[in-house]
Amino acid sequence: MQEASIAVKDLACRRGDRILFRGLTLRLNQGEALQIAGSNGIGKSSLLRIVAGLAPAFSGSVEVCGSIGLIDERPALDPMQPLGKALAFWQRIDGAADNELARLGLSGLLDVPVRYLSTGQKKRAALARLIGQKARVWLLDEPLNGLDVHAVELTERLVAEHCAEGGIALVASHQPFDLPGMGRLALAEHAA
Numbered sequence: 014m015q016e017a018s019i020a021v022k023d024l025a026c027r028r029g030d031r032i033l034f035r036g037l038t039l040r041l042n043q044g045e046a047l048q049i050a051g052s053n054g055i056g057k058s059s060l061l062r063i064v065a066g067l068a069p070a071f072s073g074s075v076e077v078c079g080s081i082g083l084i085d086e087r088p089a090l091d092p093m094q095p096l097g098k099a100l101a102f103w104q105r106i107d108g109a110a111d112n113e114l115a116r117l118g119l120s121g122l123l124d125v126p127v128r129y130l131s132t133g134q135k136k137r138a139a140l141a142r143l144i145g146q147k148a149r150v151w152l153l154d155e156p157l158n159g160l161d162v163h164a165v166e167l168t169e170r171l172v173a174e175h176c177a178e179g180g181i182a183l184v185a186s187h188q189p190f191d192l193p194g195m196g197r198l199a200l201a202e203h204a205a
């Protein structure tokens with residue numbers, strides 16, 4: 014199985030002309046999960062984007078071992094395509110996989126264009142794509158936003174299963190995320 018780790022050392026993040034946080038050091042090994050907590054605008058999404066390699070660090074270093082899957086507020090699914098075809102596009106790239114469609118309550122929605130899905134349905138569709146991606150490192154930006162109670166529990170369970178299989182989860186959320194053994198880092202403690 015592919016190894017997985019995240020090592021962040023003395024990281025500082027700058028957005029525009031402001032330093033958001035500095036002196037952030039963390040390490041996650043196989044099977045571990047960490048919640049990045051903090052109020053709106055503190056820099057949670059920015060941290061995930063730096064870890065994903067989508068934004069530069071202002072200073073410090075980030076090393077990620079293992080393939081990365083990122084969920085944020087924009088599901089990477091063609092809004093004009095029916096959900097089934099939008100997911101099939103990724104399956105051709107990611108390879109065949111069980112996307113857990115029934116478990117995610119998506120089996121009956123495969124002919125619905127992605128743009129017509131509700132907020133929670135889009136979020137669950139993004140999870141289906143993430144599962145199909147088979148990435149070792151999950152970066153989840155506010156994964157519980159817009160989900161009903163059942164879908165919140167399911168998301169927490171899916172992350173637990175991912176970690177039990179040796180994956181890693183870095184979860185940015187201002188909401189409680191119920192996962193046994195999950196660490197919690199308050200980003201405010203590193204605010205510049």
Ligand SMILES: Nc1ncnc2c1ncn2[C@@H]1O[C@H](COP(=O)(O)OP(=O)(O)OP(=O)(O)O)[C@@H](O)[C@H]1O
Nearest residue numbers: 028029033051052053054055056057058059060187
């Ligand atoms: N490209 C950018 N240029 C300038 N400022 C930016 C840029 N992107 C984000 N910011 C600012 O950086 C700050 C942190 O944004 P970020 O989205 O990381 O916060 P967050 O903790 O995820 O917030 P939320 O809980 O609302 O999602 C905000 O004040 C935002 O306006």
